Amino acid sequence: METIYILWLRQIKKYWRSKARIVGSLGQPLLFMIAFGFGFGEIYKKAGGGNYLEFLVPGVIAMSILFTAVFSGLEIIWDRQFGFLKEMLVAPVSRLQIMVGRCLGGATVAVIQGLIVLIISLAIGFRVTNWWLVIVTLVFMFMIAFLFTLFGTAIASVLKDVQGFQLIVNFLIMPLFFLSGAFFPLTGLPRALSITVQANPLSYGVDALRGTLIGLTQFGLMTDFLVLLGVIILLLTAASYLFSRIEA
Amino acid sequence: MIIEVKNLIKKFKDFTAVDNISFTVKDGEILAFLGPNGAGKTTTIKMLTTVLKPTSGEIKIGGYNPVTQKDKARHSFGIVFQDSSVDDDLTAYENMYLHAVLYGLLRSKRAEKIQQLLEFVELWDRRRELVKTFSGGMKRRLEIAKGLLHHPKILFLDEPTQGLDPQTRNHIWEYIKKMNVEEKMTVFFTTHYIEEAEKVADRVFIVDQGQIVAMGTPDELKQQTSKDNLEDAFIELTGHIIRDEKADGAGFMRQAGRMGGWRR
Numbered sequence: 001m002e003t004i005y006i007l008w009l010r011q012i013k014k015y016w017r018s019k020a021r022i023v024g025s026l027g028q029p030l031l032f033m034i035a036f037g038f039g040f041g042e043i044y045k046k047a048g049g050g051n052y053l054e055f056l057v058p059g060v061i062a063m064s065i066l067f068t069a070v071f072s073g074l075e076i077i078w079d080r081q082f083g084f085l086k087e088m089l090v091a092p093v094s095r096l097q098i099m100v101g102r103c104l105g106g107a108t109v110a111v112i113q114g115l116i117v118l119i120i121s122l123a124i125g126f127r128v129t130n131w132w133l134v135i136v137t138l139v140f141m142f143m144i145a146f147l148f149t150l151f152g153t154a155i156a157s158v159l160k161d162v163q164g165f166q167l168i169v170n171f172l173i174m175p176l177f178f179l180s181g182a183f184f185p186l187t188g189l190p191r192a193l194s195i196t197v198q199a200n201p202l203s204y205g206v207d208a209l210r211g212t213l214i215g216l217t218q219f220g221l222m223t224d225f226l227v228l229l230g231v232i233i234l235l236l237t238a239a240s241y242l243f244s245r246i247e248a
Numbered sequence: 249m250i251i252e253v254k255n256l257i258k259k260f261k262d263f264t265a266v267d268n269i270s271f272t273v274k275d276g277e278i279l280a281f282l283g284p285n286g287a288g289k290t291t292t293i294k295m296l297t298t299v300l301k302p303t304s305g306e307i308k309i310g311g312y313n314p315v316t317q318k319d320k321a322r323h324s325f326g327i328v329f330q331d332s333s334v335d336d337d338l339t340a341y342e343n344m345y346l347h348a349v350l351y352g353l354l355r356s357k358r359a360e361k362i363q364q365l366l367e368f369v370e371l372w373d374r375r376r377e378l379v380k381t382f383s384g385g386m387k388r389r390l391e392i393a394k395g396l397l398h399h400p401k402i403l404f405l406d407e408p409t410q411g412l413d414p415q416t417r418n419h420i421w422e423y424i425k426k427m428n429v430e431e432k433m434t435v436f437f438t439t440h441y442i443e444e445a446e447k448v449a450d451r452v453f454i455v456d457q458g459q460i461v462a463m464g465t466p467d468e469l470k471q472q473t474s475k476d477n478l479e480d481a482f483i484e485l486t487g488h489i490i491r492d493e494k495a496d497g498a499g500f501m502r503q504a505g506r507m508g509g510w511r512r
Contacts, residue, residue: 083332091350
């Protein structure tokens, strides 16, 4: 247990000490909210969609969680590069505990990041429909965060160096984000796109955030919960297997 | 025998880093594993310490197989790596504490033991500083302090004193020697400072191009080559040619790390 805690704490400390990183990673979500939220707002309203900023904010929160979470999983690559990975790999504790500690830390950081975006969005005009439901929002935020930290960990466990990094960002993270319904409603999409979006676990995360924050859900919160939980179990198995096989 | 190695081979694609070596190490022995760059020393240590899987051959470490009984094998040893294994974004104290937790040091003993070792390597005053502000020598000292924090049955040291001044090196070897005597801890180390091996090792293995070319006490090796110090004996046995180190995955990563700009 203490192993999990100490590695969780390590992630939190590293996050807290990189103030520049915290500020830097808020730039993008803020830009999305302002440029798209206000830029498309009028058209969206004319098309009968209602308030676009309200629609967009849960998507942007999910986005910042996605990015922070995957990157903290991928940090194993940097740990490998700077040598700390060896310290963890030869320690006489199970690698499962090490991985879980790291991932819980990464997930916590990602949730904090998501919360900061939520607070910023309130400042620029976003309104939560039911404050009590924000507790449920937090649960879902954590699920999204944990899921994608595991995802990043699984990928980093099989990567030998930083060369593949750009590839992952462009061919995995960007598609996950853009094809998740973070920007657009899921009704009336071309069939192929609709299937893709439904196969993307992030879609359920975005849907759950939207459901709990502004009371708008496509799949239903129960479906969202079960899908996310299922994928988490799947990834936990895959990531722990891959992490246990890492060689230094 | 606390370490038993039989017909150990490690191949990286077409390059054979460790070429069919066999040896045993007795309980409580101090063993120097010497060889030119690229001889396969680090690769051997990595296989003994469960971080690399052998291509073939058998290893027993503290009675356990590091391939099939990883967790049990890991309980029997501690290691000081050749390159950094500390977290630059944590302080010296935090690195020590994290290590103490990972290695199951009793909670009641942690503070005292960490202070003792940080004082020993003269980093106690800098304990609250981030490791990234440390010089190379300070990092190395922290690395050693961390490795000595718990007292394993076997201690692996891969070029532990690289880049340290003679005073510090002496100081550290005295400490290790003391642990060896008081706790019957087996010590398995590599070094390029041959005089260190001559001074502290009970036995010496000399490896070259993945094979063990000689083994024996420092005196035996000197006799065998009729030289009067171990360094000359070493050169006699391994020749005068300067070796290139094969770039492996880790070497490449170190290279990439230096280029910088990758870290967020």
